[in-house]
Amino acid sequence: MNIAILLKKLSMAGAALIALGTGGVAQATTTLTFDELPFQSVDDLNFEGVTFDFKIGGIDSPDARYNFFGPGSINFVDDPSLEGNAAGTLTLDFDLFVSELQFGVALSTLDLELIPGFTVELFDLGFNSLGVTPVDTNPLVSFSEGLFSYTGAPVKRAVVNFNETFADRFAFDNLTFTSPIAKAAQPIPEPVSGLSLILMGALGAGSALKHKLQAKD
Template identity: 40%
Template sequence: MSKKTAAGSRPPAAACLSFPHLLRRVLGGLALLWLSATAHAAHLTMDELPLQTLHGLSLQGVSFSYTVGGSASADADFGSFGVGDLVHVQDPSIEGSTRGSLRLDFAAPVTQLGFGIALQSESDIGDALSVTLLDARGQALDVVWLDTQALVVFSEARFDYAGAPVHAALLAFADPDSRFVLDNLDFLPAAVPEPGSALLLAAGLAFLGRRKPQAFKAAPQRKRNQESP
């Protein structure tokens, strides 16, 4: 037997959703879709461009700066050959002097970052280099020291990070009298909303804003009807 609804009682809430309420639910779904937009990971193997000076180069969302004593230097190259095939580094690669510092600036903040690094040494090296992760204001989020392990004439390591958005990374080397090689640079930009989703969300919010005054005007009329005999 079906249940009867008492006279004057309201039907279930699901059956009386007003248009503004329904629109709010739709916009909520759009907002979730907007915030969960997929970001595309980058993977650089240093064969994307021919051999050239590293400092000032920008590629696929990352810009490279190489300085010695605070001044720009040409003693680091992109697309260099000579290291061969190691575990974390292969030809071609970024190669330069450990006298300098290497900085990576990202066009969009990244939540994941990784690369292979090798030093010209036949020994394991503790605290061989530091990786300073910087926020939007240039303040250090974290400083990580890497140990390298010897493999033939190079000592290498892999750096991997996942966490708060990073705008830049600065590499500094403990031994100034060596050479470094960097390869297999991976980074994942923070999720960026798709333009289409953002436009839909903005249009929906604007429409909802136009509907609100009408909904508030109707409320007093319903109250007067309820108070009348």
């Protein structure tokens, strides 16, 4: 094979290898304990990758507040928490889709077991419903509490409704969600190093052949 053609092919192969990289997926987990911000309404609040919306009867309401107090310290809720009117609907819109979601809810019901205490409706990337999950709550002191936990298909929105028939107020706490994040591609050094040796060898061979031909002349 002609030396020039060989060198050209080796150079093209080297460029292709240099352009290659390794990619991966990292899991970024966020937990909100509702003491990160000062006391304020959560309606239309965006923080740490999630936007909160709170409505009563379909109308935006300020009656759900960040960094407030509910049951104190129990199993799934540990004040301060997100505390609000159980007649309302709490919506969570995530900046990035989430594959894992968990939070605790406590309802002011005295010693009542609620079946369910609250429901959670999840929506996919196209805002199509993935179904409604009822969550039962168990009595503890003057509140009834339960834990919602999900792992599965990507979720862009979660809508939480509370059992307002038996509860006046709710406390929402320890919101944890996990989002897959693509890592930037990294170069692969070893094949490039090996290719460099091949190129150097080919150049050396070409130079030696040229000198040999000149010597014969």
